[in-house]
Amino acid sequence: MFEKLESTVARYQELTRLLGDPALFNDNQRAVELAQEHASLTELVETYQRYRQVVAEQAEAIALLNSDEEPDLVALAREEIGQLEQERADLEARLHRLLVPKDPNDERDVIVEIRAGTGGDEAGLFAADLFRMYTRYAENHNWKVDLLNSHESGIGGFKEVIFEVRGRGAYSRLKYESGVHRVQRVPTTESQGRIHTSTATVAVLPEMDEVEVDIRPDELRIDVFRAGGPGGQSVNTTDSAVRITHLPTGIVVSSQDQKSQLQNKVKGMQILRARLYDAERRKQNEAQEAARRSQVGSGERAEKIRTYNFPQNRVTDHRIGKTLYQLETVLTGDLDEFINELSTADQAERLQAASESDE
Missing domain, CATH: 1.20.58 (Methane Monooxygenase Hydroxylase; Chain G, domain 1)
Structure with missing residues (x-):
């Protein structure tokens, strides 16, 4: 040492x-x-x-x-x-x-993708709850949020919502939110008071610069279409929405919430760069992650990381076994108690791994 x-x-x-x-x-x-x-x-x-x-x-x-x-x-x-x-x-x-080696992406801005999972309309409403939760968390840290793309479910929820969070250390805090979030509550449409379980997936991707992820123009197919849903004066009357297909990987991204086709293309490329980087990083780390699964978890989106139980006013993070009976407070963006402990557990794991490598 x-x-x-x-x-x-x-x-x-x-x-x-x-x-x-x-x-x-x-x-x-x-x-x-x-x-x-x-x-x-x-x-x-x-x-x-x-x-x-x-x-x-x-x-x-x-x-x-x-x-x-x-x-x-x-x-x-x-x-x-x-x-x-x-x-x-x-x-x-x-x-x-x-x-202990730091994550080189910790100081980066992030792109957060939230998608409704199992549970139909209730899953879409939960995705909207998570979007509001992270928006308020960002506001509490004086970070800026910029909506990149969204698909509403029609009853106030989201099938998908993608947004950018810009601020110092955004990735270092939000990276622990990647995974499956589960909600247990009685939907407003449930006449018999039965508790339903729904899920939404969250992916937190570090934002990449153009020079860091090389994408050749001939690798892209770009389609334009008319944006749907609420928008600005011309967003629903012109072909301003953009769909970008990365031909070598088959990754498809869309952006329709900006006012012009050019703006949507710029935002779409931001999402594409982040996804390509994330895919390459997962590929490189696959063997390591398979060999060593920590309590904090690998951030895989298939992992159930947290449960929000409305009848019991309870939020449980399964990776660290921590429960708070402050559901409303958490949903208004007060996530630091969870994130601090997740960060401490992650740091302890990195420290142990570094000590083992020195032996």
């Missing part, structure tokens, strides 16, 4: 030197990249510097114990050793956590 830390400190010092060179800012892109790398290492380096300071102070206090100093000083040194020992242990644990 310490060899890795020393090399990190050396890199941090090099970055500090480079950022102090006025000539660097002739290349804005490189300046931004170096500044971001420098910022990403700051906490680790500062923690390690404090750790080295504590080790040095501890050695001095131990030396004082074995000296001929006055009893009061020796007693003070003994007390200080205990405090430094605790701080040293805390810093070591923190260093281990900081050395």
Whole structure:
């Protein structure tokens, strides 16, 4: 661990030197990249510097114990050793956590896709509930939400809704929401008061730049059609909706909620890039995921991750075994208690995996 830390400190010092060179800012892109790398290492380096300071102070206090100093000083040194020992242990644990490789997509914006699952109209209404929940969660974090595409079910629900969330760290928080969400409640159309179970799937995809996912024009078939459902002044009267087919993979995306064909094409390409990246990442990680399934889960959409039980005012996250009897609060976007624990569990798993790889 310490060899890795020393090399990190050396890199941090090099970055500090480079950022102090006025000539660097002739290349804005490189300046931004170096500044971001420098910022990403700051906490680790500062923690390690404090750790080295504590080790040095501890050695001095131990030396004082074995000296001929006055009893009061020796007693003070003994007390200080205990405090430094605790701080040293805390810093070591923190260093281990900081050395765990981070998800390179954590700071990205995301594309969230919600689709009604089993349960007919009730599933569509639940999909709408989830859309509102994530919209409010984003608002609570000062993130911006932009609707990309939707297909309404006709009774206030969604067969499908796709939207973009833009904000620092959006993927790092929302990535834990991928999976099957289940609702248990009495539908308004149920005359005998029976509880029905419905589902909706959520997929959270990191948004990719054009240069990161190469798509050739000859790999695409683009069709235009008239948008349906509510929209702006001309959205339902012109062929503004766009359907994009990626011929090599067969992936099809649509966008119809923007005001012009060009805007819909841009949004459609955003969705396509995210799906292509997600498909490639899943392919690469397939063997690893099959070998090691964590309590947090792999994010596979086939996994049932959370149940929302209306009669009991209960929300249960099955990955971490956590239940809150605050259903209305959760549905208004208060998800951080779940997400914090999911993040902690994920970090613990990564730390264990890193420790095993070092052995």
